[in-house]
Amino acid sequence: MSPHRPGPARRVPLHDDHRRSFPQLAPAQHADGRFAATWWGNAWVEALEDTALDPARLARGRAYASTGHVDAITVTPGRVVAYVHGSRPRPYRAEIRLRVLGDDDWERFLDAAAARPDHIAALLDKDVPHALAAAVDLLPGPGDLIPDCSCPDHGYPCKHTAALCYQAARLLDEDPFVLFLMRGRGEQEILAALSHRNATRAAAETTAAPPRMPTVPARDALARTSAPGARPLMDGPALPPPLPAPDRPGRPPVYPEDPEAPDPLALELLATEAAARAHAFLVTGHDPVASLTPWQDAVRLAAAHPGSGLTASTRALYRDLAAALDRTPADLARAVAAWRQGGPAGLAVLEEAWDPPAGPFDRARPALIAADFPHFRPWRNRLSTRSLQLRYGRDGLWYGYESDPDREDWWPRGFPDADPVGALAALLGR
Known part of the structure; x- marks a missing residue:
């Protein structure tokens, strides 16, 4: 018998950020007959309804959606697809197509999002600010949604694609990143681009060349007489004054991921904390943390981290800090913006009239x-x-x-x- 030889290693499939599938949604709609609760979800529905040629088909589509006729929905850039059960035993393949945004559109969108911390916080809280959606043609307008179905009905739209549109609006309600995927970019791709913009801005703030300071060569400051064992001369050059304290504490380096090393986020927080407190001691001679409330200290900790809640680790940090004090991540992000604006005084201005x-x-x-x-x-x-x-x-x-x-x-x-x-x-x- 030949010795056993292991086969090739099984390749683990990578996460596809450009394809998301959602299980069949339970039948539901709001008391007012709408399927969407958010303004962007309703804009999605209205884009199809405003170009519908037959209100009766829309009514049938709403009935199909509300009674569970739409199977699992798959979203890819420019397409929303699902099988919809009709009057025949075999379901029909319904599809809605829309234009994906170009690279220039995405650059404008990302620049607009990165420019304001409230926009980033809103996205992380599953909200879409009106101003951010207006930066590009993010939401579809009349005629932008193109329905297609394998059924013999040539209505525009047919009841199957109408049902798919109504159920897709519920997905947009729960997660606006589904809308971004429809327009061409996945959630991780967007968050990575925003994180890169934040890192670039932070690096630009910390790499400015420091001003030239007066110096004395060490050989002159430590000059000795020619006699062996003689003490340094006391009338050497005067030493320059101590360097002034920096305007703000320095930021720690980015620690690499290593399975054998401690949590990189924990290391960064410890280094940031040490730098901030050392800077405070240097400038004021007292510890600024001792008098803070738990909420103020949580805001201070979050503000000391440059990630702004964008990466998975900093999103977890914002979530955990906010939950520990019965706040939302959006509350914390707003408070962080105030703290970065003016420290404890800035936070007081935010919270007190x-x-x-x-x-x-x-x-x-x-x-x-x-x-x-x-x-x-x-x-x-x-x-x-x-x-x-x-x-x-x-x-x-x-x-x-x-x-x-x-x-x-x-x-x-x-x-x-x-x-x-x-x-x-x-x-x-x-």
């Missing part, structure tokens, strides 16, 4: 009007337009905030300034 005394606050509106910004409305320590807001902090600084128009979803942006016009200029990038 108060009545400031007369003085700088009362002079702010005339200053803004003089600078051609007349439309700010006052409320307590805040001045607001439909999409811009300035908040006056107890530290005497103005903090900029931004929201999509009329949504009251304010996110910190820009840098605090003692002058409201200066804070507004930082908010607008001027």
